Amino acid sequence: MSDNEYKIALIGPTRVGKTSLVSSILAEAQVALAGTPASLKPKGSTSARISDNVDELSGALAHGTFEPEAVRNSTSDVSIYELSLDVGKSKLPINILDYPGGWLSEQGPEWETCADWIKQSSVLILPVDAVLAMHCATAAEEKACRMRLKITQVTSIVRDWAKERKVLHLPGTLILTPVKCESYLVAPGATRALAEKLQRRLVDELYEDMFAAIAAEMEGSDLVSAYYVPVNTIGCVDLVDAGWEMAEDMYLESHPVFRVLPPGKRNVQGALDILVLLARQLASAEDLQDRSSLKNLWRYITGESRELRAAITRLNDTKLSQRAQPVRMQEPA
Numbered sequence: 001m002s003d004n005e006y007k008i009a010l011i012g013p014t015r016v017g018k019t020s021l022v023s024s025i026l027a028e029a030q031v032a033l034a035g036t037p038a039s040l041k042p043k044g045s046t047s048a049r050i051s052d053n054v055d056e057l058s059g060a061l062a063h064g065t066f067e068p069e070a071v072r073n074s075t076s077d078v079s080i081y082e083l084s085l086d087v088g089k090s091k092l093p094i095n096i097l098d099y100p101g102g103w104l105s106e107q108g109p110e111w112e113t114c115a116d117w118i119k120q121s122s123v124l125i126l127p128v129d130a131v132l133a134m135h136c137a138t139a140a141e142e143k144a145c146r147m148r149l150k151i152t153q154v155t156s157i158v159r160d161w162a163k164e165r166k167v168l169h170l171p172g173t174l175i176l177t178p179v180k181c182e183s184y185l186v187a188p189g190a191t192r193a194l195a196e197k198l199q200r201r202l203v204d205e206l207y208e209d210m211f212a213a214i215a216a217e218m219e220g221s222d223l224v225s226a227y228y229v230p231v232n233t234i235g236c237v238d239l240v241d242a243g244w245e246m247a248e249d250m251y252l253e254s255h256p257v258f259r260v261l262p263p264g265k266r267n268v269q270g271a272l273d274i275l276v277l278l279a280r281q282l283a284s285a286e287d288l289q290d291r292s293s294l295k296n297l298w299r300y301i302t303g304e305s306r307e308l309r310a311a312i313t314r315l316n317d318t319k320l321s322q323r324a325q326p327v328r329m330q331e332p333a
């Protein structure tokens with residue numbers, strides 16, 4: 001592994017909103033870094049993927065109603081989102097594994113590469129479809145929700161990651177990120193009670209065992225921390241219907257329909273919190289005594305340029321929004 005790259009893994013089922021999340025991080029970074037010499041940019045093929053995502057979205061928003069394709073279980077290939085924090089000629093590559101959602105059902109041939117990447121990632125981001133989580137009125141919907149979110153499989157990946165962190169004494173941050181959550185956070189009917197319900201549903205119910213697994217692996221060590229960070233990657237839509245339908249695999253699948261809230265202007269919120277947590281994890285390496293890859297990366301940054309370090313420090317010092325909350329992890333009783 002090259003020490004001069006910041007490795008991160010994004011783990012979630014197909015169509016949950018991974019590309020939109022990366023595109024949101026870029027959009028909010030632009031705002032946060034405006035007026036400074038630093039900028040966060042997509043590199044290589046990531047640039048085209050992000051532009052396509054933005055164009056697809058603006059086309060949909062111009063239309064009045066908006067219907068994202070269902071979260072489904074298809075297979076796909078491993079790919080990496082390549083971002084770079086640039087200050088003049090100095091660069092910090094930030095590379096994010098786009099975990100093939102289909103592999104949550106069946107691991108593909110490149111699994112070893114993917115597993116290695118996850119092991120080396122000091123940050124795991126888990127995007128979760130909030131509509132799936134919040135609209136389960138029947139037993140069949142509840143079953144479909146847990147199955148489509150692949151909670152057991154995700155928990156197993158996270159447990160392995162935490163175990164490795166503990167054994168090798170490496171720090172880590174896990175970020176649980178509901179997306180498609182405009183109706184609970186910002187749309188006209190959104191209330192504080194709904195926002196809290198979403199948080200409880202994810203942290204205390206659906207992913208309770210995953211947080212307990214981390215606590216059990218970490219045995220009281222605070223090397224790994226977890227955060228709940230909701231993100232509105234669109235912001236100007238409101239859910240009309242969760243659209244549960246029977247799918248080919250004979251389980252329900254959600255095909256949500258959103259209405260576009262005038263004036264239909266994208267309003268990303270929450271993605272900056274992710275960027276701030278990335279910066280905090282990186283800057284925390286300053287205090288590490290070891291030769292971990294994160295520490296080496298921090299050495300590279302400090303040796304490379306004062307401005308690069310200042311850009312990270314600036315993000316590190318940015319306050320998290322009120323929506324972002326640390327998760328207290330407790331071992332099962």
Ligand SMILES: Nc1nc2c(ncn2[C@@H]2O[C@H](COP(=O)(O)OP(=O)(O)OP(=O)(O)O)[C@@H](O)[C@H]2O)c(=O)[nH]1
Pocket residue numbers: 013014015016017018019020021053057067068069076101179180181182231232233234235237258
């Ligand atoms: N309402 C709403 N829709 C979203 C949000 N995030 C993503 N979507 C929509 O969900 C669909 C899937 O988003 P993508 O970002 O392409 O998802 P992905 O996980 O990258 O999908 P694949 O690459 O196909 O696996 C798109 O139509 C997005 O516009 C969100 O926060 N709110």
Ligand SMILES: [Mg+2]
Pocket residue numbers: 018019020
């Ligand atoms: Mg994608």
